[in-house]
Amino acid sequence: MALLKLRFSLPRRVRLAQGLWLLTWVTVLAGAFTFSLGVYLKTELLRRAEVMDNTEIHVVPNILILVGLVIIGSNIVAGRICQDSLHSARFPPWKPFLLPWYGLTWMVCVWLFSAVVLSYALQGQLEESLKVGLRNGIRFYRDTDVPGRCFQKETIDKLQMELRCCGNTNYKDWFEVQWISNRYLDFTSKEVKDRVRSNIDGRYLVDGVPFSCCNPASPRPCLQYSLTNNAAHYNYEHQSEELNLYNRGCRQALVDYYMGLMNAIGPVVLSVILLQMSVLLSLRYLQTSLDGVDPENPEADSEGYILAKGIKESLMDVKTTILKVLQFGQVTAAADEEVGVGPSGEKAATSN
Template sequence: MLLRMKFTQQRRVRLAQGLWLMSWMAVLCGAFIFTLGIYLKIELLRRAEVMDNTEIHVVPNILMMVGLASIGTNWVAGRVCQDSLDATRFPRWKVLLLAWFAVLTIRTNFTISVSFTSTCHCQVGLRNGIRFYKDTDVPGRCFQKETIDRLQMEFRCCGNSNFKDWFEVQWVSNRYLDYTSKDVKDRIRSNVDGRYLLDGVPFSCCNPASPRPCLQYHLTDNSAHYNYEYQSEDLNLYPRGCRQALIDYYMGLMNSTGPGVLSVVLIQVVLVSLRYLQTAVEGAMALEDPEGDSDGYLLEKGVKETFEEVKANVLNMLKFGESVPVQGMCSTFCCN
């Protein structure tokens, strides 16, 4: 037996009570993870119009699945711990516990992988969103301007990478351009695509904490403003791009899975301890003395022997699965 321990009736009761408490703590952690997934999903849907990458929705979906799985598996663990104190109710779990241990092990590894998935999929930004800033009259994009303005003010950011991203797109609607003006005509002719580009940014890029009045236009022209140097001036704009601001925000949410880490630790402890409880209770029942001493262990045999036994069982199941279709085909052929 691997890591055998002696259990009295009192120790079995205390182990069951402690595991019951930890199981319900893990249920609460699972509920937190599920709630965090829902909140993150809502936040992403709120800003879906300006997101470059829709694959980030994988992250809240995984968090919700992990949260539900944690609630379900740990609720089962709590019931097992409760029934282990009753010799008439515990035997019904004997068949299900082996499968439950396997599911719990897989789910624990799955929970650990969520953190890596969260990091890989957190690619968001406004690169495509700012192109539609001017389309206030286009169905489906009417609120794009308002969404981006609110986002830049809320997250104190400007553009995708920085404020210069606005120099590359026409963010002023054509309905507000005077095509009889020479300046407008010259700017449109100077661009191959016929766009009205200018070295300016929307008002939502202005930093209200700056002591200087906001500079929105002619940002690259030193002579357009008094006591102004383009290369050294902070422009009174938010220096951070919205892509970095959004990544910091969503990664902060995803890294708030402290209860998730606690859940993983609790699950590992519950997994090992519940195995001891199972074998100790079954040992006492086998001796027909529920209140007597019994041995608890993790594996009935050594690690190598257990691995070989599981491997043999899996191979036998695979052989049985292959033989059934062959026999069915033979019987059909013979009948014909």
């Protein structure tokens, strides 16, 4: 018994073709929007590439870009099929292409759904990538004279000001690295010598942060140095001065930013999947209803359906077909071995 069988009169078939043509062009626009989302997300990830340790998260925008292009192309073809379906002589040439088109459409929906799943599943990898990338960025902050790291200071400063964050986890991460270049240190000063000697690695460590960590909402001028010394500043208590510096770490700020993008993209992608599935089912109804038209009476009613048989029977037919193909391949390989056909396709020479 056919699955979801419906009866179509001639006017109903015409309306189906016309409505489907309009739906395909709406889906083309949705594909263009999906492509644009992928490009935007890719651009945002590349913009922060210097503070990322790996590029695994790039698989999500790559899928959106690829699938967006496929949706545009496949639905332009579907729109042309809808136009030609109104003319009995133009539709039959499209029939051999419909089965591959259905398969491609299913793959598109699977790819889109996988992009939504991966956008949430890769959150842990994204956070770990940012953790390592920011840690290296803070460590190389002072290397403004080292090739390949010249712009690291500018990148970190812009990041902290734009996202209103400080450090990797918090502002105390700056206490653990020497972020001031040696060229700006007076090594004849006793204070500098004492700080360098007090560190086992010979680094100049201070309880201070770069200017980009300063919070402009603070009611007092920004305090960058001697942040843990209450006596160094008048009317100061470092445990309660929450407005002086940004309290949020840049790793959490970036994770929140990117996951916000993913959360916004998810519903849009699911809507595109629904549109694409609507095109697929409608085109299937159009195809089967046109196949059922009597050539001698093209204005008569016809029946359209999704599957010629039930779901269980259709799955069994697919299984049987796959097994036949596999058995045919095994029989062919065995026959080649018996007659001595080599890898090059020539029969092996027999010795007398």
